[in-house]
Amino acid sequence: MKAAASRGAHGHPPALQRRTLLAGALASGAALAAPSVFAQAVYPNRPIRALQGFAVGGNADAIARLVGAEMSKVLGQPIVVESLAGAGGTKAAGEVARAAPDGYTLLLATGGHSVAGALQSKLPYDTVASFQAVSTITFFPFLIVVRADSPWRSLADLLPAARHAAEGVAWGSAxxxxxxxxxxxxxxxxxxxxxxxxxxRGDAMATTALLGGEVPFIIAPATAVEAHVRAGKLRALAVTGAQRWLGMPEVPTVAQQGVAGYDVRSWAGWLLPAGAPKSVVQRLNEATRLALLSPDVRGRLRQMGGEAQAGTPDDMHTLVAQELRKWTQLARDAGIPKL
Structure with a gap:
């Protein structure tokens, strides 16, 4: 009887019973805790902040909102776009460079990111090293345009005139x-x-100046001048990219009109603070690629003058670095002082 009394209800000694119950409780607790720990590890598990450095309603803002909204469907969390305009986009870039590299602060960078690195001497960040590239989103060329009544009907007309002008031919930009x-x-x-x-001060003012006859030609994005070209007020002489722009396939490139190798396109893409985890970079790159497969996204980017084009993080890193070197050398050769 004593031996029987010393055993528990299941025939096990009380000490063994306690150990079994304790192990079961720990296992149960671990099972209950696992979803919480797993949820914390999954990226993203809260909204992502995306900064762009230009005015609300402009191209950069529109691209960030368009692509960010589509990426949110893939990620399961909203991408909240904020405008932090100022200093040619460098104010937003500085904010992102200082942010925690946890994947919850993105920068919608444009081609001006490399230009700023080439021309500005007191940036609070390194154009390349302070950021982790994610993916490009879109590339878009510029148009060289004149008034409809200009005697220049092609770039081939403009080039000799500019070569032989004693004081040079004036032109406008943003x-x-x-x-x-x-x-x-x-x-x-x-x-x-x-x-x-x-x-x-901006493309709108440059376009107005051209229409008013203040300058004989300007270089501007399609969004600024396309409507005037379609209305017959302006004439597009050339596209600055390496290929013709699909929005105006009849307009030849600069290179096709005698300036071999000429290729200038701006671009937009995502950057993170340097040090972001590889898994986060890959997740955002994948979400960007999937977003750019959307016919609606591709169509709207084309309406903005660009072509959707994702790339690897390494591709974008190389692009930023190459453009920084290119524009730095050009500024030096042209005698453009640091700002």
């Missing part, structure tokens, strides 16, 4: 230090032209 500005400087260097840059 401002000093923009990609448009450097596109013109590269044209002058590559074709041996005399060009006099007239900077305006």
């Amino acid at each position: 401002g000093v230090g923009t990609t448009h500005h450097l596109a013109g400087e590269l044209l002058a260097k590559s074709a041996g032209l005399k060009l006099l840059h007239v900077p305006y």
